[in-house]
Amino acid sequence: MDKAPIEPLSNAYRLVNPGPVVLITVGDGEADNLFAVTWNMPIRKDPGMVAFLSGKRHHSYPFIERTGELGVNIPDASLADAVLGCGSVTGAKEPDKFGRFGLTRQPASRIKVPLVAECVANLECRVCQIVDLGASSLIVAQILAATADPRHFQRGHWTFDNGLQLLHHLSGSRFCVSSETITATVPPRAQT
Numbered sequence: 001m002d003k004a005p006i007e008p009l010s011n012a013y014r015l016v017n018p019g020p021v022v023l024i025t026v027g028d029g030e031a032d033n034l035f036a037v038t039w040n041m042p043i044r045k046d047p048g049m050v051a052f053l054s055g056k057r058h059h060s061y062p063f064i065e066r067t068g069e070l071g072v073n074i075p076d077a078s079l080a081d082a083v084l085g086c087g088s089v090t091g092a093k094e095p096d097k098f099g100r101f102g103l104t105r106q107p108a109s110r111i112k113v114p115l116v117a118e119c120v121a122n123l124e125c126r127v128c129q130i131v132d133l134g135a136s137s138l139i140v141a142q143i144l145a146a147t148a149d150p151r152h153f154q155r156g157h158w159t160f161d162n163g164l165q166l167l168h169h170l171s172g173s174r175f176c177v178s179s180e181t182i183t184a185t186v187p188p189r190a191q192t
């Protein structure tokens with residue numbers, strides 16, 4: 001899938017604005033891994049920043065601490081089974097989760113961590129801060145580069161006109177999808 005750079009990069013936060021489940025990729029040039037994350041959000045527009053919760057016992061966690069780099073990869077609904085797999089199996093027991101769940105490594109431009117080729121958008125990030133929350137940490141990261149499938153992200157916005165279904169986690173193995181844009185208007189003040 002050909003992807004186009006997000007320009008200006010200050011629009012990249014909009015890739016995660018709808019709250020899709022994401023795949024976080026990690027790696028150090030020798031080994032890599034990935035895991036599913038529901039608890040993520042944009043936190044700054046320019047420079048673009050994202051944050052997410054990561055369990056400290058995840059196999060991926062020491063990679064994040066050590067390398068300070070990670071990928072945020074946005075799957076569409078066609079990848080639901082792979083997302084569930086990446087979020088259910090640990091890299092401690094399955095050293096090649098990419099291969100196990102039919103995902104392809106895509107080289108990144110700014111970081112050593114591989115991205116997920118099948119995802120509709122990819123963000124390359126550098127960790128700025130790790131906030132210790134006990135069993136988990138809040139990982140705060142700056143977006144260094146971002147690309148998206150131009151059929152689905154146009155003029156700085158997701159569009160669902162070409163069949164995109166973003167994936168959102170409900171609980172367990174249940175997900176829902178977003179597949180339509182609606183435009184809201186501020187209701188006029190009632191006349192008295």
Ligand SMILES: Cc1cc2nc3c(=O)[nH]c(=O)nc-3n(C[C@H](O)[C@H](O)[C@H](O)COP(=O)(O)O)c2cc1C
Nearest residue numbers: 035036037038039054055058059060087089090091
């Ligand atoms: C749909 C889904 C969403 C998840 N969201 C999160 C999350 O937001 N934060 C987190 O730390 N773990 C989350 N998990 C759990 C991790 O993805 C899971 O423990 C994973 O196996 C860790 O992989 P690793 O040990 O190979 O790093 C989620 C799992 C699933 C299935």
